[in-house]
Amino acid sequence: MSQKTSPLAGTRRTRKPVSARAEALVAVEPLFEGTRMVSCTPTVALLDAREWLAGSGTMLRRLRDEHGAVLLRGFSPLDADGLGELATAMSGGLLDYNNRSTPRTRVSGNVFTSTEYPADQTIPLHNEMSYTDAWPDTLFFACVVPAEEGGETPFADSARVYDRVPAGIRERFERHGVMYVRNFGHGVDLSWQEAFQSEDRDEVDAYCREHGMQTEWLGGDRLRTRHVVQATTVSRTTGRKVWFNQAHLFHVSSLPGGVEKVLRESFAEDELPRNALYGDGSPLDPADLAGIRAAYAAEEIAFPWQSGDIVIIDNEQFAHGRRPYSGTRSTLVAMA
Amino acid sequence: MNESWEGFRLSRQQEHLLGRVAGGPASRTVSGVRLSGPVDREVLERAAHDVASVHESLRTAYRKVLGENSTVLMVIEDEPRIRVTEHTGDGATLAAVADELRDADPEDRVVRLALFGHADGSRSLLLSAPRLSMDGRSVEVFLRDLQQAYAARQDGARWDRDIEVQYADYAQWQFEEAMPTREDKEAAADRQTRLADLPPRHLPLEVRSAETAHEALDWTVPASLARELRALGGAYDSGLRGVMLTGWLAALWHATGRPASLAVDATLSRRAMGELESAIGLFELPMPVFADISDGTTLADLLRAVDQQLSALERADEGSVLPPRHHGAALPGFGFSDVADFTAVGAPAFSGLWIEPSDDGRKIGLQVRGAGEEIRVTLRHQANGMAEGGAEAVLACLRATLTALGGDRSAAVPELALLDEDEARALVSATQPARASSAAPMHWHRQVEGTAERTPDAVALSTDVRDWSYRELDRAANRLAHELTARGVRAGSLVGLCLERSDLAVVTMLAIAKAGAGYVPVDPQLPARRRSAIATAVGLRHVVATTEKVPDMPVDCEVVVVDPDLWVCAGRDSERPDVETRDDSPAYVLFTSGSTGTPKGVLVGHGQLAAYLDGAMDRLGLTGAIDSVALSTLGTDLGNTALFPPLMTGGRLRIVAADVSSDAQALAELLAAESYDLVKITPTHLEAVITVAEDPAKLLPREALVLGGEPLGWGTYNMLKGFLGDCRLYNHYGPSETTVGVLCGQVTSNEFAGLTSTVPLGTPMRHARTYVLDPQRRPVPVGVPGELWIGGSSVSQGYLAGTAEQQERFVEDPFAELPGARMYRSGDKVRLLPDHSLEFLGRVDRQIKVRGFRVELGEIEAVMRRHPRVTGSLVVVTGESTAMHLVAYLTDAEGSRGQAEWLRPFLAESLPEFMIPTHFVALDAFPMTGTGKIDSSMLPAPSSYNAASASGVAPRTPTEKKVADVIAQLLLLNDVGADQDFFEIGGHSLLATQLIFRLRDEFKVNLKLRALFERPVVSELAEFIDQLLEQKAGE
Secondary structure, eight states: OOOSSOTTOSSOOOOOOEEOSGGGGEEEEESSTTOSOEEEEESSSSOOHHHHHHHTTTHHHHHHHHHSEEEEOSSOOOOHHHHHHHHHHHHSSOOOOOSOSSOOOEEETTEEESOOOOTTSOEEEEOTTTTSSOOOSEEEEEEEEOOSEEOOOOEEEHHHHHHHSOHHHHHHHHHHOEEEEEEESSSSSOOHHHHHTOSOHHHHHHHHHHTTEEEEEOSTTOEEEEEEEOSEEEOTTTOOEEEOOOHHHHSGGGSOHHHHHHHHHHSOGGGSSEEEEETTSOBOOHHHHHHHHHHHHHHOBOOOOOTTOEEEEETTTEEEEEOOEESOOEEEEEEO | OOOOOEEBOOOHHHHHHHHHSTTGGGOEEEEEEEEESOOOHHHHHHHHHHHHHHOGGGGEEEEESSSSSSOEEEEEOSSOOEEEEEEEEOHHHHHHHHHHHHTOOTTOOOEEEEEEEETTSOEEEEEEEETTTOOHHHHHHHHHHHHHHHHHHHTTOOOOOOOSOOHHHHHHHHHHHOOOOHHHHHHHHHHHHHHHTSOOOOOTTBOOOOOOOEEEEEEEOOHHHHHHHHHHHHTSTTHHHHHHHHHHHHHHHHHTTOOSEEEEEEEEOOOOSGGGTTOOSOOOEEEEEEEEOOTTOBHHHHHHHHHHHHHHHHHSOGGGOOOOSSSGGGSOEEEEEEEOOBOOTTSOEEEEEEEOOSOTTSSEEEEEEEETTEEEEEEEEETTSBOTTHHHHHHHHHHHHHHHHTSOTTSBGGGOOSSOHHHHHHHHHHTSOSSOOSSOOOOHHHHHHHHHHHOTTSEEEEOSSOEEEHHHHHHHHHHHHHHHHHTTOOTTOEEEEEOOSSHHHHHHHHHHHHTTOEEEEOOTTSOHHHHHHHHHHHTOSEEEESSSOOTTOOTTOEEEEOOTTOGGGTTSOOSOOOOOOOTTSEEEEEEEOOTTSSOEEEEEEHHHHHHHHHHHHHHTTOOSOOOEEEOSOTTSSTTHHHHHHHHHHTOOEEEOOHHHHTOHHHHHHHHHHSOOSEEEEOHHHHHHHHHHOSSGGGGSOSSEEEEESSOOBHHHHHHHHTTOTTOEEEEEEOOGGGSSOSEEEEOOOOTTTTTOSBOOOBEEOTTEEEEEEOTTSOBOOTTSOEEEEEEETTOOOEEOTTOTTHHHHEEEOTTOSSTTOEEEEEEEEEEEOTTSOEEEEEESSSEEEETTEEEEHHHHHHHHHTSTTEEEEEEEEESOGGGOEEEEEEEETTOOOEEOGGGHHHHHHHSOGGGSOSEEEEESSOOBOTTSSBOGGGSOOGGGTGGGGSOSOOOOSHHHHHHHHHHHHHTTOSOOOTTOBGGGTTOOHHHHHHHHHHHHHHHOSOOOHHHHHHOOBHHHHHHHHHHHHHHHHHO
């Protein structure tokens, strides 16, 4: 049974033991040239992200704070419960997704399926719940089944977006803040009951008061809310100023052309299901919105999901969105 | 947790094992050898110490890097840890020692050796080490090194040898330089797909079990065969291993019912690289080896294919051998070792190496162990994973395929005999009835005559309106027999019976028998064309009917008209005609569906009928006068079980008219009102009756409830058992060609419910012999599917002349004790169960049962194609048994698409009602599979086409809506309109019962079946239900 030259033959190899310190069990690399976002890949098979988090002390939190966004790739896949455990372990309790802006299905505890928004549409880059005055610190995305085509979750460094937005626009936004107007109960968007997860008007009024929102009950089952909040904020971890509003999402111009037309024909400006205005109540200049969208577009980074991927972002440091896709796509989201 | 330590990365084999084997790092390889020569325990321990000093893998501990879910690293320690123990005892003690070695502390990386002294003074050495460190071949390497080290230590020297590649180096090399390429990953994905596409596998008598323990069956290949197999292996690259794997695949193919393809997870040794030959570690890993076996596949073909796969897998680049992530563990396993005896100067000799198989989680696996000339196989299977006899059947198949491999390898795999002649003979004789019928039983009409003499005044027949005493019955039949004779009926003639089920019909049947003739049911309900086809096939010269005009009879066929008072023969002699019947004299001819489009007539002689009736009364344990009820059509033999015995024993036969027996409600009331000893009915019919009954227990007979005509589901049994009381329940089976029935078994428990999908058919009755045969007509082992062939004294005379199937279906019975006996090929796929009862598994062709009637789908298709517009036809069955539908698909010469109701009247002209499909759908073309067969999975559901059939009147009230929905669900329709009639859109009487049941459930009202017949239109029915609801509210 003599063999020809064996691939194993020849030189004695240099031994390379693997350190079992949790920090050493993953390789940390920049995700791309020119972004702060990093990827963490296990150097051994079968590593459980929860156990790694537990074993690595502050490492993952440090990576999140320093880099704003972390991709965990190649760990053992987590289901909804697993993602919930990871998120809880990372930062205490999970936020309930209240004052909802888009429909999501709850999967397990406080883990949701990623926004159930039509597959052929883009969700623009945004910071989660930046249309209000309280937002989650950290977002967790987990890819269960990647889309056949598309379906990436793009990210953007909000400090760089801030820098990129032209100074004039920035000034206008920072001076006034942004007013978000929502009209519930027209049958187009969510009902107020669904949006506030409540059937009780008093409860909704109380919630809004507490969060600085004005409520205006209209005839029928209709409710209008107005909320003036920040346009930018200062990252609690980096101290950098970040672009932090959803004017470009709430403004009626963010809808596909046909939809915008229909809505404008059907509703008066203040009756639109949702809209954004300058904080003083004056309408947004389309040119300003174009400038903001251009800034986001320039800062967008995206990569295809792989099954089992987990992305952890600091919600103030990084914005996220969703690209259109085809086929089945299943992504989980947790917030903390 | 945060302490700092280092280790080496695992190999892919180790990762695979961790991911798959319960116990992970704790799992250990246990093996043993026989020792000869003196052994010193201390020397042995020192020698083992030396061996472990050489091989790092024997000093490797496995530590988890983080918590429970994360992987482990190899930590190589400097100091070997060896533990040697000594034991004496018997086989049980040995097994206990092996258990103890296997179940050592999970964290224990110690290499364990046990010296075991047997009762006869001989000794064994047992070895145990972590499986992650030691595969099968490593055991051999260890033992050889141990001998060397022992010899050295005997001389006082420390043993050492140079190791080229330590295991950690190999794992590192694998990670750095032998990672799977993109192509490797794609090939692995393809393999995974192929595994997922394998047909489901059913081992003989497989049962679901959560048992984790295993049982084993051993067999030593006979020496001469072992020599042959070894010689054969010499001609192939993969050697004896390839030969044994070929035998295993062929055996599994036979044992699991001849699947189109199958796979075995074979353990590869993966030591092709020279450096690894004398290394210790986990190199082996399981990979699937596939086999596609078709009619022409010879043993040589299969062997070549297996050899190629095995050799390629052993030699393949490291990165390309990626075991499948899923399905692999579900495959049958295969492990192989072939080791000569170990001898070394100055050390004890080792012989008879055994290694415990590693495939613990599998349902079944084969371990082959060669030692010197010898070959032993161990069939390991999940304890309780197969019913008794299942594992033995697999082993029988393996013996057969290996024997064949040692012989003529040009033989086709499908044609191999699974049992040798002695085994076959033994199985056949063990599965026949214990005692055959004694003397030839008397023909039925002679027994009726005897009864008429013994109890002339007892009631023989009763209907709604009159009773017949035995004297009346006998005399009336005598007079009619004389009349028939006078009209030209002779012994051996056939006489048409064109009568509804009635007392008159029974009198006529008896008269025909007395005249020496056989009766041919020509049901007045049959479509004209079918009736005339029957009359022409038989060449009927006489038909008995209630009216002068019997349409569609041949012109020269004389009609004997009978009325309730039998005026036609009132003047005839009431003495018995002097006509003798022989065993082969015709008793009756029955027509059944024929796949070519023409019904075929089965000719049953008096001897065969008598044999059946004798066997039935014996099996059903019926003695004395038997009261029973006739509620099945005379056109099939289903009802014969209950029709003849009362008249032969002096009991009373209650005749139930067709309009009562097909109305579940009416029949339920009738059965509840009177009580009988014997009832024979189909399960579907019984369920329909029980569903509407107020007190189901009252419907059951005193003695025997016999179900037959279609498979009996466990659900039906479970429903029945609650109110069976003292009544015995029997499942009964048999084709008309062998006279009514040949298998019958009392159902007393559902102990086989986990094993069989339907209630077993029982064992052959005393007039019958049954054989489960392969296509070459050789018996197959217990648990293995085969076709049922039927011999014995009730095999009919066969089909009427002109039927081509005669020669293929009726052949000489090679297993019979009597010369000249024949057997019949049933076309039913069955298997023998542990108690030698038979289980029905399906048809080998496309025959189905509709409400107990045999239907050849091919016959419906053939009749469809006779319509000038139909260019292609296909009939499929949809829905579960109680709501089964036939759906006809066709291609239309005029190019229409969608609903094709225009064909229905055409079929109704020549086919009985139960053969008319519920839905007709015209297609542009039939969907085809890649191989050009019709892909029935791609046929559109009829509901996607019948929207057009719905009326314009949408249901208006909530009740109408609900009623329409329930009907639509039942009839597989999209929409049902408020003005539609249930019976016009596909409903029939048995579905009517289902509908009533569902409506009662929906509305919680006491709706009677009759209401549906009176108000079959949705709006009327809904209005009636609303009335009932109002009444209920008012109460």
